[in-house]
Amino acid sequence: MQGKALATVTAAASLLALAACSSEPSGDSAGAGTTTITYAFWGNNDESATIKSMITAFEKANPTIKVEANWIQSDYEQKLQTSIAGGDAPTVAQISNTALPSFANAFTPVQVDSGVYYSQAVAKAGNVGGTDYAVPFVAKSKVMAVNKAMFDSAGITVPSGSAPISTQDFVSAAKKLTSGSGEKKVYGSAPLWYDGWLIAEGGSYYSPDGQTCTMGNADGIRAAQTVVGSTRPDGFAPNPTDAQGQDMFQWFADQKVAMLPDFGPWNIAKIAALDTSKFLIVPMPGKGEPMEVDSLGIAKSATEAEVAAAKTFTKFMSTSPDAQNLLASTTSALGVPVIQGSLESFKAIAPRVNLQAFTDAVTNAVTTPYVKDKVKIESTFSTDLNSRTAIGSGNEDPATVLPELQSQCQQMLDATK
Template identity: 25%
Template sequence: MSARRTELSRRGFLTGSLLVAAGTVFTTACSTDPTGSSAKGAKTTLNVWYHAYGEAGTQQAVLRYATAFTKANPDIAVKVTWVPGDYSGKLNATLLTDSAPDVFEIGDFSEAMVRRGQLAALDDVYGAAKSEFNANAIDSVTVDGKPYGVKMIDDVIMLYYRKSVLAKAGIAPPTTFDALATAAKALTTKKNKGLFVGNDGMGDSASNAVWSSGGELVTPDGKVAFGTPQALEAITALKRLHDDKSLLLGFTTDWWDPAAFTQGVVPMQWCGLWAMPAIQAALGDDFGVLPWPAFKAGGTPVVRVGGWTSCVNAKSKKTEAAKKFVKWLWVEQSALQQDFAESYGFHVPPRTSVAASAKKLSSGTAKETVALSAKHGKHNPATWDTAVSSTFNAAATKIAAGDGDPAELLADAVKKAQSEIDKQLGR
């Protein structure tokens, strides 16, 4: 359920709006911008947006949650809007209109939305429970000391590998980038490739390269940080994977889907914890998980932490009811939070107390993944919007392809990215 993969075709072709009131679900005509009146007896109707999760049962789950909320708060009806396709694009456009949702989820948190006055501060929503959320869940949604969202799930993304395939080839699970590149080349055959990071051959590898070299993408005060010599060396090293022709490109599904891994097309794949149930069903215990390896010995291994955050529209006329819904569901209802994290793919509950009681994450490879996340987890900066990330990834793609001078390409990306961040922050 990572933010990035919602822009891809993995999502079900589900659409529509559903109105929940007094424990009953009403469906309206299929639309990403539905209309409808409040249910009988309710003084307020909240429009709550979700992107169209691909995991089976998720839509039904959020409807159950809305039903339970309305039962506990009969004066507030909840209209659940299920948004397919380019969720971020549709959300950003709708937030500029009178049809904007009252409550909505976002993937990677955006500080720019706070600066534009689109997100309400949620200090009062957390209350004393704030200390129960992991540091990443709080830090990633905080601007100028105030939280502007409540993390719903942490999506952990790491490197899967086939134990039997690597063992047969006499290859140890890689702990440095050099070992990863060597393994990927050695495991590449006429029929198979050694590694899958994305159909574009990049995926998260460029940002992983920066982090694994000990660097950062952007500093907390909004200064671009990916232009260091160490970052340049690590990004340039990605060219080796392309030169060796060890990367799987153009598969039928992208990195977020484990099919290439479970079908034996690759023995190593960058993918998420959400895919683990499907991998277990296909391969049993013949797989392991690793962080993206440190660029060099003594470097920094990387586990990407994404996920989804519930936010309240600051311009809504129903902010108090909206905050009540967010607090009820994502702060007070630990059983529902656990259900959302465990029952539709695997995800890590941001509340440490809920995570501790998540049975499916308490043993085996899932438990190992949670530990890797706690130790090596990295989340994108709040200023890492599409304009900034696209500039960085375009430069990294050219560097990996050998298309231009690496230092010049990265320096140009730093200037462009800094300009975009300065616009975000009004500097």
């Protein structure tokens, strides 16, 4: 009788335990009342450390939510796609605005308050086809670094820290700053990036409505010819062979190149460590360069409890100074804050090199239209451009090649409609 009573008590206790477990929200694996979410991101060691410090700040402010960091160190987009296809998607995934169209179907729509951000380009970064699928949290605008000492030695006016020089003035200065030959040659500029220089010259891949390919027009041809001409024997930038495997920032620090276009925020810690009286950050020439904005998408497959926790997390990362103030430091810079309240903290990291140029670039960034199959179209274009012209391994005239590639681009674009 006593054994039967004990068995009955044990069974009842078991049923109560099961009932308690079934009442817990999905994702609750860190203790009663705590919801656990996973967060996938990429980056080098320093960038990973920055992200983890932001997670720590979040968990301190939100003790009922635990965030498991999923640092993917290589092939990020491929591995993210594999995890989504396999039913093991992270609750929150970091995604760039360029890759978002390919992943939007895996994310649940979110509400983005555009008034929170000081740049409309940032506010629109998570939008695909009129719907917001990700919350922006860091901007990666491009500027140009210049060696003031080399400009002074050549008797050339140092570019303004606030107003961009024209692309024509850039080329003229780069030629004057180039001297010597062979291993002792000093270059006016590091290699130019065609996609960036296309924007600088006032061109673009597509028309503002995203319906027409435009890279083969006069602006696109001029941009390509400038890039090709810059690496000729009498040019002002190292050719692909000479530049391969070389650290252009080190060349810049060693005064082997005078200007470093396509200068991203990940270089802030490096330039802050130099003699900042000799170096300056200025706007990119002309119309600037494309800006990447990394956002945070919430998995469509997440449970209700996980989605609620993920919304709290993404809002914190995107709008809280406690997170945004950690984006950049003298040891590592993930990017530029997207909220006004963190800009002074950002600029104070290296006040003598003019970090204001980065925030100006965020504000003035050129926005690109949503284009279906954007990655496939642009990858095909870039592969062909590099194989046929001296931007890569070819030798054909860009004036002949680009109109043909534009026509091919238009065929691919029309096929998506």
